[in-house]
Amino acid sequence: MASTHVDLSKAHWxxxxxxxxxxxxxxxxxxxxxxxxxxxxxxxxxxxxxxFRAAAWSSFVSSVKETDLPGA
Known part of the structure; x- marks a missing residue:
């Protein structure tokens, strides 16, 4: 089984x-x-x-920007 742990200690939030x-x-x-x-x-x-994989996040953000969502 592959490890699912990702080190986020250097993440810039x-x-x-x-x-x-x-x-x-x-x-x-x-x-x-x-x-x-x-x-x-x-x-x-x-x-x-x-x-998220970077490509999936980019796709999500683009979709949100293109959709007329309340409060978006």
Whole structure:
């Protein structure tokens, strides 16, 4: 079985511009790890992160930008 552990100790976390100070919309992404984009809840920085392949994250972000979503 392959290891599923990813070392995020050198991750440079960026908080979403949609995050606010009242406990809502608290998403952070790390943009400095080759080939992957970790995503986490900024209210729980020691908690788990979801790891996306960079191409999948790019596709997701493009789709969100092209869709007329409420609050987007």
């Amino acid at each position: 960026l908080k979403s511009s949609r995050s606010n100070g009242d406990g809502g919309y608290c998403v952070e992404v790390a943009d400095n790890l080759p080939g992957i984009i970790p995503v986490r809840d900024s209210k729980d920085p020691q908690g788990p992160a979801i790891i």
